[in-house]
Amino acid sequence: xxxxxxxxxxxxxxxxxxxxxxxxxxxxxxxxxxxxxxxxxxxxxxxxxxxxxxxxxxxxxxxxxxxxxxxxxxxxxxxxxxxxxxxxxxxxxxxxxxxxxxxxxxxxxxxxxxxxxxxxxxxxxxxxxxxxxxxxxxxxxxxxxxxxxxxxxxxxxxxxxxxxxxxxxxxxxxxxxxxxxxxxxxxxxxxxxxxxxxxxxxxxxxxxxxxxxxxxxxxxxxxxxxxxxxxxxxxxxxxxxxxxxxxxxxxxxxxxxxxxxxxxxxxxxxxxxxxxxxxxxxxxxxxxxxxxxxxxxxxxxxxxxxxxxxxxxxxxxxxxxxxxxxxxxxxxxxxxxxxxxxxxxxxxxxxxxxxxxxxxxxxxxxxxxxxxxxxxxxxxxxxxxxxxxxxxxxxxxxxxxxxxxxxxxxxxxxxxxxxxxxxxxxxxxxxxxxxxxxxxxxxxxxxxxxxxxxxxxxxxxxxxxxxxxxxxxxxxxxxxxxxx
Numbered sequence: 001x002x003x004x005x006x007x008x009x010x011x012x013x014x015x016x017x018x019x020x021x022x023x024x025x026x027x028x029x030x031x032x033x034x035x036x037x038x039x040x041x042x043x044x045x046x047x048x049x050x051x052x053x054x055x056x057x058x059x060x061x062x063x064x065x066x067x068x069x070x071x072x073x074x075x076x077x078x079x080x081x082x083x084x085x086x087x088x089x090x091x092x093x094x095x096x097x098x099x100x101x102x103x104x105x106x107x108x109x110x111x112x113x114x115x116x117x118x119x120x121x122x123x124x125x126x127x128x129x130x131x132x133x134x135x136x137x138x139x140x141x142x143x144x145x146x147x148x149x150x151x152x153x154x155x156x157x158x159x160x161x162x163x164x165x166x167x168x169x170x171x172x173x174x175x176x177x178x179x180x181x182x183x184x185x186x187x188x189x190x191x192x193x194x195x196x197x198x199x200x201x202x203x204x205x206x207x208x209x210x211x212x213x214x215x216x217x218x219x220x221x222x223x224x225x226x227x228x229x230x231x232x233x234x235x236x237x238x239x240x241x242x243x244x245x246x247x248x249x250x251x252x253x254x255x256x257x258x259x260x261x262x263x264x265x266x267x268x269x270x271x272x273x274x275x276x277x278x279x280x281x282x283x284x285x286x287x288x289x290x291x292x293x294x295x296x297x298x299x300x301x302x303x304x305x306x307x308x309x310x311x312x313x314x315x316x317x318x319x320x321x322x323x324x325x326x327x328x329x330x331x332x333x334x335x336x337x338x339x340x341x342x343x344x345x346x347x348x349x350x351x352x353x354x355x356x357x358x359x360x361x362x363x364x365x366x367x368x369x370x371x372x373x374x375x376x377x378x379x380x381x382x383x384x385x386x387x388x389x390x391x392x393x394x395x396x397x398x399x400x401x402x403x404x405x406x407x408x409x410x411x412x413x414x415x416x417x418x419x420x421x422x423x424x425x426x427x428x429x430x431x432x433x434x435x436x437x438x439x440x441x442x443x444x445x446x447x448x449x450x451x452x453x454x455x456x457x458x459x460x461x462x463x464x465x466x467x468x469x470x471x472x473x474x475x476x477x478x479x480x481x482x483x484x
Contacts, residue, residue, distance in 0.1 A: 029041070030365060034316075034365055039226075040226075040361060040362035041101075041364070041367035043226070043358075043362065044101055044363025044371070045358060045370070045374075047229045047233065047357045047358045047361045047397060048354060049103070051358075051397050053394070054177070054255065055087065056383060057254045059108075059347065060076050060080050060083060062108075062112060063079055063111055063114070063115050063347060066115035068120065068126075072123070074271065075271070078268045078271040079271065079345070081269055081270075081271070083346045084379050085272070085346075085380060086341050087103070088373050088377040089373070090336070090341075091370075092370060092373035093373075094330070094333045094337075094351075095366035095368070095371075095372075097366075098329045098366060100317060100326075101358050101365060102355045103352050103355050105350075105352055105376075106349055106350075107348050109299060109303070109435075110131075110300060110303070110348040113296060113299065114131060118130060123279065125279060126276045127280060129279060129342065130293050130296060131342030131347060134339075135335055135348070136339055138339075142328060146464075148328055149464050151309070153465045153468075155420060155448070157414055159322060160412045160424060161423065161425065162441060162444065163313045163314070164409050164424075165306070165430070165431035165432070165437070165440045166306055166431060167401070167404075167406045168406065169440075170353050170354065172432040172435070173353075174396065174397075175399070178206070178395040179206055179207050179253065179392065180207055183195075205243045205247055205249045206251075209236055209243065209390070212236065213395075214400070216236065217396045220232060226362075227361065229361050229397045233393055233394050237257055240393055244256065252390045253392075257393070260384035260388060263385040264381055265381065265382070265383050271346075273343065291483055295475075296348060298438065298471070298475055300350050302437065303351075303436075303438050304351045305441065306431075306441050307355070308327070308351055311353070313409065314360075314401075314408065334350065337350060357398065357401055360400060419448070423444045424444065426440075426444050430444070442472035445469045445472055448461070448465065450469075
């Protein structure tokens with residue numbers, strides 16, 4: 001399939017032929033050059049915002065439910081403000097400086113590490129200080145060129161496997177967040193981890209909204225309707241509001257689709273700047289403190305790497321040689337985002353894989369991120385309104401985009417070369433199976449290095465791949481070594 005055909009399969013509205021810029025805005029963001037339009041970028045920005053708006057509710061729940069070593073909990077209202085403020089600031093930066101359609105917000109997984117591993121052993125300011133230190137290290141790696149070298153060392157076939165893994169991962173996120181698939185509790189004493197619906201069957205109005213939304217999204221994409229994903233999100237939100245009003249649904253999960261009594265809420269900036277950079281080392285010691293920073297760093301580094309490569313590939317921003325032009329600016333903003341998340345006590349902020357929802361709408365430039373960041377800025381004052389979109393209305397976009405990523409990447413893997421096919425396969429399946437982009441990348445890297453050595457092709461492996469693979473081996477061995 002040609003690159004043009006791939007673009008057609010990826011977007012419900014095929015980007016036009018790149019042409020001369022028609023305005024200063026067009027020239028700055030290179031909109032026409034990348035075959036996009038302002039309308040597509042705006043729609044993409046809206047779609048990404050709605051696909052990831054759940055973080056406004058979820059991050060405060062994860063961080064707010066934990067206690068530090070002194071029994072202190074973070075204020076829920078202040079966490080909402082910190083989460084939205086950081087997402088708005090870093091996403092705007094990514095749009096203006098990085099010029100890519102990638103939005104950022106508090107990273108899921110990293111916030112759990114902060115809440116459950118760091119905070120119980122120190123104060124909240126100490127824990128957030130370690131997040132800031134991790135962000136500073138990321139920026140130093142960017143400044144020295146080491147981070148870009150690691151990314152460029154990844155062979156194209158493995159990159160495609162990572163992209164597919166992200167597609168499968170976001171599909172699973174969509175299925176779980178919508179309630180279409182649910183976790184079987186350990187009390188059930190079964191080796192089967194997931195089940196259909198809440199008890200092996202599809203029941204309830206929310207699941208119906210998700211099913212109808214998925215069918216609507218796919219039908220609009222097949223019909224190549226402009227704004228397919230955004231139209232589906234808006235339509236199904238309205239449908240969910242009607243159903244909720246008539247049927248009195250007991251639970252929609254994190255967000256209930258109803259008009260808030262007061263859509264305006266004043267932001268509370270009380271957590272901003274509440275950071276102690278080195279206080280945590282006094283509590284846990286130098287070695288443990290360094291390992292904590294390393295854990296946050298590793299998760300942020302490779303989660304962002306996978307997302308950037310996956311979104312960049314889907315948006316056709318990677319050139320014929322597999323390189324991402326201007327990647328250093330993107331990586332620098334990502335490192336700054338990690339530090340910013342710690343500085344506002346919202347946990348490490350990183351690139352969101354849900355950005356693929358905007359790319360699915362045709363977004364190709366940073367203007368989409370500016371739109372998403374602007375919506376987060378508005379959400380500072382309209383948080384109740386921003387969180388009225390239920391996950392069942394937004395997650396169909398993740399299924400559709402996940403499929404499009406897979407369809408556009410699987411053909412580019414050389415399945416006849418097992419030294420690349422097996423690592424790519426492991427990367428793509430381990431992301432959804434372990435619910436972690438970092439784990440998928442780590443296992444894929446290790447497998448690639450080992451298999452190339454076993455095949456007598458060790459010299460074909462870049463030194464950076466060996467180094468990173470060794471780091472991952474150490475990371476996975478840390479619990480056995482008593483270092484966690």
